[in-house]
Amino acid sequence: MELRKSYFADQRKDGLHEIGQGRPRLDSPGHVTGKTAYFADRNFPNMLHLKMVRSPHHHARIRSIDTSEAEKHPGVVKILTAKDVPHNVYTILILIQIGPEDETVLADGKVRWKGEAVVAVLAETERAAQEAAAKIKVDYEVLPAVFDMEEALKPGAPLVNEYHGQNYYLYDSGECRKVRFGDVEAGFAEADHILEQSYQSSPIEHAPTETTGCVVVPEGNDRFTCYTNTQAMFFTLDNASIILQMPGSKLHFVGGTVGGGFGGKVDVIVEPIAILGAKLTGRPVCFIYSREEEMQISSPRAAEKVVIKDGVMKDGRIVARKVTGYTDAGAYSRHSPYGAQKGAAHYPGPYTIPNVWIDTYCVYTNRTPSSAMRGFGVTIGDFALEVQMDKLARLIGMDPLEFRFINAYRDGDMKAHRQPTEGAALIECMQEASRAADWPVAEKFMAMSSYTKGA
Amino acid sequence: MAIRRGRGVAAINYPTGMNLGGDPTQALVHSTPTGNFMVTLSSVDLGQGLKQIMAQICAETIGVPTDRVIIDTADTDTGPHCMGTFASRGTHRAGNAVIQAAKEARQVMLEVAAEELEVNASDLETDGEGNILVKGAPQKSISIFDVALSAHFKRGRSISGRGMFLIPRSYPEKETGAMKPSTCYAHACTVAEVEVDDETGEVTVLTVKNIFEIGRALNPRMVEQQLVGGSWMGISHALYETTEPYYPNRDHGGTDFNQYLMPGPGDLAETEIIVLERPSADGPYGAKGPGEMCANPQIPAVANAVFDAVGVRIDTLPITPERILRALKAQSAN
């Protein structure tokens, strides 16, 4: 890696003592000796293991659940169903006033995705929990399911989630988050070329080497210590407090040393049910996702569809951009309404475009609920935007890098969401890329600056 | 058979911190009797190195070497609230909270030192090595070790501070979407060079040249770690990864690391990283959040390079050999 100090030197104070120094990491000696303590490295006597019975169907009504055989299985200590969870219907963003509550800790009457948690089994060993789980009989009435976002948005599509009442998240702005800037239709009318293209992704897993999990220990004083690899301590504690209807003062969360997160450990899934298990049995409980659960049960990055329509001039200026983004939330909200909204704030990308129209939808389908991941709301949008930029450049016969210089945002430019640009540095990154990759661009672009339009 | 070569470029920006703000983080800093500094947080280290960076930020602000700072984090019985580690917010939000707490502790430290040296606190500075000096008269000095002892056992002062950082929440205007999503943005431009086997659709990423503007590289070695790993993940997203290979069909989802595809150690592109620093106005020592955005520009850069190589557009991620081969067959059929 090279630090190119020549850029922005006037804005930077060098000569600090600790900042800017490549100091060795204080946690690395623990990593290389295997001494770093992750949550699962704590072992407690009499610990119970929690295994989940999951839905084999994408969408089904639960007619009945029979746990009688499983309860008799040797080693089984407790079996939990929806009725055991004090506040079973929840949503995590309720903490920042984004509702409605739309998800069940344990399925109650219905399952909405294949893999949804239905019954929790607590047993002396993992093996006993697995054997007992296999003896639980759930009688399902399979319902029609919808997997495709466009199908889900059509009238008459199977309703995924009754708590929403329709297969999209209802923002205060309506069925989507909107950004309106300038007059996009006038921009298209004025443009030399119009290009409308559609981009698609499928779900992506965080795949941290350490799977999601926690170990909960009753402290004997009506408090519970939860050793967890959550990415957000109080967010998880406070949501657990709501779900369990237990004062936050009874909960003690310990974590902060995590074997990779990438956004995959900000849902509140394992902790509440494990705490409930510890409370009802009075024993330590561990609930750790298997790798298969991490891959297919934990929230992935959402699949997205992005439709971009651009109006571009022969001289390279983009004069209008309309973006319609669809985020496949799966069956429940989790962080997806936030992510779709973040997309609306991000479009039309780091470019100054006078006429912009953005709609971003959060769509419900019968698949594993998606949630946050590294680059949340932006990663797939950037793929779409930057492939579109390449297509536009080729459409007008211009070098793709030069085309970006023409449209790059600079300090003071008004963004579509009506904030003036501050601290821009796209131009300088592209100038350095031109040099590093031996991709020459016209001298006028190498002379540009993010500071002002004229410079 | 032909191996065809192409290159592509992409340029991106990325917001630092939770979209629309409203995401507070607090920190507490106090001195031990011998002048070591404890930073108490509830922020989570996912492996990116938050603990180390908070130690360096505290050390810089107090004026001691980093090895005199201890990080106590993520115990909710002791650490004050942090919204969490996500949205490229850890360094920016927690770092600002640590600076505020450390500044308050530093002020008490300087006041105690001023009493010991019989000067005004405003005339004092730190040398970054654990000493407090009188500006312009460095021979007149006292060690932070002695200041802490004095504060504890002689003067009854608590060398401590509280920090809180909050970007007030912005609410989007319903009809126009007017809003303030973030206060600072990181930037990147990537040029990728690929080879595509036009009989099998297999892609080899030969080189990626990544230029990242990240505000300030607080610890350049750790910045490098993030950026190299992120660049790998970007290529991985471009060409390999999905839990639903036949989306929206739900069948054949991978359940292990054999089926969930990511580039192995034999698939690595030659990776060049160049970092620019335009300090952010409100970042700790000018820092922004580079951890997420570093994995974004490779995806479209690789996609554009594939087109440059073989003349087909794959607008669906991941860009698998199958998708390329199907497109090549459609291309030759036309």
Place this chain on the structure above:
Amino acid sequence: MAKVPVQFTLNGSEKAEFVEGGTTLLHALRDKIGDTSPKGGCHQGTCGACSVIIDGELKLSCLTLAETCGGTDIRTTSGLAEAGVLHPLQRAFLDAFATQCGFCTPGMIMAAKVLLDHTPNPSRDEVVEALSGNICRCTGYEPIIQAVLTAARANSQNAA
């Protein structure tokens, strides 16, 4: 429940435990003996985080039943440093900033150790092959490859 005795040498010291039938070596090491340096990343044999060295060979402790290890010599990353002095591989991982979250690190170091035990001066390709059963999600592998190559060079200089 029926317990079975197992006895082996772990990092030079004798261990004897009773385990439940079917207990993997990974669980025996972590839950019974208290050596948590091997990590359970998948319990499928696909991530390498649980790698240990048994009688000189790299093995996956998650797929090895403890009761099949009677009389063996088992080495783990926690036993690599001698009297607090880091092994050259551990030193090289530190110097190369080859750890981020650290969860894959003990397994990586085991895989690298067996390589260097048999091939003191490996080529890059040999390092890549040696690490190929171990997943890292943070680093992009390159710093780890560099750490192993550096450790090999340090070893050969010491030997010279």
Place this chain on the structure above:
Amino acid sequence: MALALQTFPTVRDANAALKAAGTRYLGGGTLVVRAANEGDVLVSSLVRSTDPALSGIAVADGRARIGASVTMAAIARHPELGAIAKAARAVGGPAIRNMATVGGNLFAPAPYGDFAVTLLALDATVSTDDGELPIGDFLAKRDDNHAIVTSVSFALPKAESFRFLKVSRVKPKGVSVLSIAAALEQAGDGAVSSARIALGCMADRPMRARAAEKALIGKRLDRDGIAAALAAAGEGTSPITDPIASAWYRAEVLPVHLGRLLLT
């Protein structure tokens, strides 16, 4: 119930114990211990045998006999098995190769079982206490097999007459998009005199590409000579679809990779 492991000194005793319901044979553990870890409660009991015959490698008179417990790593490093070392090295990473056995590989469902593909191309014989079976017959009936495989034997190919290719998405280790093993004899003029080609991932278990084999006889290994074989390569295949690749893709690239292997 905890998983019980019974160890027997002889294959005979182990075979007897294997008859109990819910019992499976423990080889290297890469299949059966994984299944147990993943919650396969149908397996309640494991059987293994320490019979030394299971772990021997014997090479004599141009034939090799490899005990069923011999690992991929042991094959890869055996000085007299150099011709097939590449195929053994194609299995897993180093730790898996130190555990995975020849016997286990015969039962590994696609996309695993690359070494079995090799054994099929070598026309190996699979031995159990019940007798010997040609590997093709063994693979066809492997789901009903209840006798412990004790060894495999085959005529050792000359290095230049055995070719192996495994195509993976992930390098250097990754599971198969497909694998191909070919045992080819050529006459003095270069014309192919005999050919056995085995394919992995082209069905749920290794299979022979008999039409391609037939099309190669009498042909030289050049672009024109192999054309008919490549055209026939897919005959009788029903490739698997899995997270690695679809049946369509596997079918499309089979002739490409077969062509490359034959022209090397």
